[in-house]
Amino acid sequence: MDARTALAPPAKSPVPGGRNLHRFANPGRFLRLSGKVLPWFSAAGLVLTLIGLGWGLFFAPADWQQGDAVRIMYVHVPFAWLASAGYVGLALCSLASLVWRHPLADLAAQEIGPVGAGATALCLATGSLWGKPMWGAWWVWDARLTSVLVLFFLYLGHVALVRAFDDPARGARAGAILALVGAVDLPIIKFSVNWWNTLHQPATITLTGAPTMYLGMLWPLFIAALGLTLGFVAVILARTRAAVMERRIRALLLAQAQREQVLPRQVGA
Template sequence: MRQAKGFREAHFAVCPLVTSNVRSAAEGAGARIIVTLPATSRIPPQTARPSRPGFMNRFANPGQFMRLSSVLLPWLSGAAVLTLTVGIIWGLFYAPADWQQGDTVRIMYVHVPMAWLASLGYFSLAVCGALSLIWRHPLADLAALEIGPVGAVATFICLATGSLWGEPMWGTWWVWDARLTSVLVLFFLYLGHIALIRAFDEPARGYRAAAILAIAGAVDLPIIKFSVQWWNTLHQPDSITLTGAPTMSMTMLAPLFICMAGFSLGFAAVVMARLRAALMETRARQLLSRRHADREAA
């Protein structure tokens, strides 16, 4: 203990021998406790372990996506071409005709995969919208920008082939059936998404509005799926369900599955190629803008 400017100070070293009784006695005597560290004592600093990037953040880096896609894209494209070649030739030339619809049924080898991709593409838009609004994923907006036109083309082909299939079966090119109408609504949702992204001078506002539309419009997907069960529709029920056996023979089902796989691989390859092109265009614009700024500064 020592006197210093009217108050007493008690110096204690940080060690296990300093008990609470000693501290209480010192405080009762009116001393201020000053805790000092002995020269031999060293407290190691808290070193935080570097956090590993999560699954989503791992693919959020444009450079890492470019490296990964440069490896995947040739394989996706080759697999799509090979699978589509086998599926289309098998379905159009070797699969049997339907006993009632005849050769008209061969339209399904394009119509059914396009219907599948129309719904899958819009579901991907909704996922990208959630990633953008909630997690601020840097590639989600750009991915949605490139998925939209491809999904819209798939939906248009689905509607066109459905009309070609419906005319000889129903005697008309179009009916306001629940399944057909809900798919038409999906096509308009695609067009609205494409327009909203480009409707604002500030890209961030366009991406946000399009993301909200994609999430809200996803309610149309279960309507498309269950429309033939909820309403009395002219459209035939689903031939393939998760709960029951397929209603078509394996000689027709096998090429249909192959076509669906081939078109899905092609869809993924086209979207990946468009996204790579968009990233390279964005990078080129950044370099040109930086070069222009450097010239003005000089």
């Protein structure tokens, strides 16, 4: 299975959309392209994160009510966005895997899982560290916090499920179904603060109105969020590159072992 998917050229698709998708499915092309952009993503991510968080930590003003505890927001909010955005990526990879049998989507989904779980854990932990001094509680079971905790468990479930099968293709199939079913949690997270009474505040930055945040706080938040997003993508790209190379190593070793098994028999005959 591994050998075939790794060595065979991408399948010709009769659907135009499918063919376009498969243009990026060639593992060799993926390695070349990702190798080119990875250093740029990593460097830009690191620089922007340092600028954004340094600005937020040392130069942005304190909040009139929260005092300096508002500075926790500069890590909490980007990771809250990344937790959801990472899951959108996971669900899209799962869709590409189930419907178009995209050969890279399984590997990308497998590598998004742990990184997304890490981002969600950071979102929950930093939120808790803000909640204790501000709300007066480390944790409450309101709809926003609970739905993000569910997202964390969905990530963990996906990480465990795709690695639970001897046949990686079956694990990927099961994981893709879990990821797509779990996507129903995303609108619940987004709208929980509007649909129900929650302790968590509603969104500050919306598409419809002016952000209810002082611009001297908004800029470092945007820069930190951009930097952390680039870093998040860079880590996923690096892990997916490693996974593609590992798959190729397995395929080559398998082919080598088969040649060595076949050859002596032919000599004997």
